[in-house]
Amino acid sequence: MTAESADFRKTKIAVLDFQLQGEGFETKDMGVIVAEWFITALVKAGRFEVIERGLLKKLLDEQKLSMSGIVDASTATQIGKFLGVKTIISGSVMKLQNVIEINARIIDVETASIIAAENVKSSTAVRLQDLVVQMSEKIIKNFPLEGYIVNRTGSRVTIDLGRMAGVKDDMEFSVYKEGKVIKHPKTGAVIDVQRIETGKIKIISIRDKVAEAEILKEESPGSISYGQLVSSILGNLQPVLQSAPSTDRDLQRALSSGRSSNRGDSPNDVISMLKSSSMSDKEKGAKIAAKQYRNDTRILDVVNEELLKSYNSSADDRDFVDAMAWLCNALGASGQSKYISTLETVSNNALNRKLKKYALKNQRRLR
DSSP states (O other): OOGGGOOOOOEEEEEOBOEEEESOOSOTTHHHHHHHHHHHHHHHHSSEEEOOHHHHHHHHHHTTOOSBSOOOHHHHHHHHHHHTOSEEEEEEEEEETTEEEEEEEEEETTTTEEEEEEEEEEETTSOHHHHHHHHHHHHHTTSOOEEEEEEEETTEEEESOOGGGTOOTTOEEEEEEEEEEEEOTTTOOEEEEEEEEEEEEEEEEEOSSOEEEEEEEESSTTOSOTTOEEEEEOOOOOOSSTTHHHHHHHHHHHHHHHSOOSTTOOHHHHHHHHHOSOHHHHHHHHHHHHHHOTTOHHHHHHHHHHHHHHTTSOTTOHHHHHHHHHHHHHHHHHOOGGGHHHHHHHHHHOSSHHHHHHHHHHHHHTO
16 A cells, blocks of 8 residues: 555535424524535535535435435435435424524435434524534544555654545544454354554644654554554534533423423433333433433443443344444443443444444544
């Protein structure tokens, strides 16, 4: 491999108009405007090829498909086939009393599955575009830049990603070497290769197709070497408001004014759900843990225990994988670095590819 041969291909995606939910928006075209803001933010990142909105509308009109709203995974597959995109982003903007919430779903066209869901919320005093920028950063986090080390000299390395791939000054990357080959226990087919982290690097200079970085950390002297994989690390997102917790209370107050609240689940109830043999109960318990008990160590330890105990029990069952993915989300939402090792174990060894992605995504949230 040489620097000259590096040929980064941008991820091709389409952003649909966002669906409006609630009243009091400045214009009925706000869903269109939000989609345009997303497109601009993603293009600026430099690593995406985004379908131009005019072309997207023309193609969807020809196929008699909707430009707006939240599409299901099967419809996304139809759209992807004639657009030639790998990923569809759809979502909604909800306005309820004094709270605005933006939700987005990232749909993999090839597998017709939702690979991630992100949301941000804040008070209406904050400009909506600021929320879109924060959401775009969350979405970008689901598409890490990956390349290889093509040279090492002393404490510096060169990678085969540059300005054309979206590399920015001071961007940090984790470095991995290949570990054991992971095979399916029944078919014997190779389904993945274990990644073993060897260190971290930070970009100091960028050219079109390559970038130079300094080594920030090595697991052992010389452990970072030619040919190893690098994967970008997105820093912690800055909250839109200093008083972010109050917006959670505002949203809960707004929701409870229209219907009864679901916050009656006690810690013991949640633990019972997490330990249940029912995957729907386990998933429900994990969702509640991620949203309401992210600082409760007792509940999080049960989440950790259930994930380690079960993550490879039934790799092909969709309900099982969804429940395990939410256990990963609950650990990622905790902010506690002690759960990194569990998520790393799952991301390296899980037999299901979707579960590996969720484990890796939440592992990065805790670093």
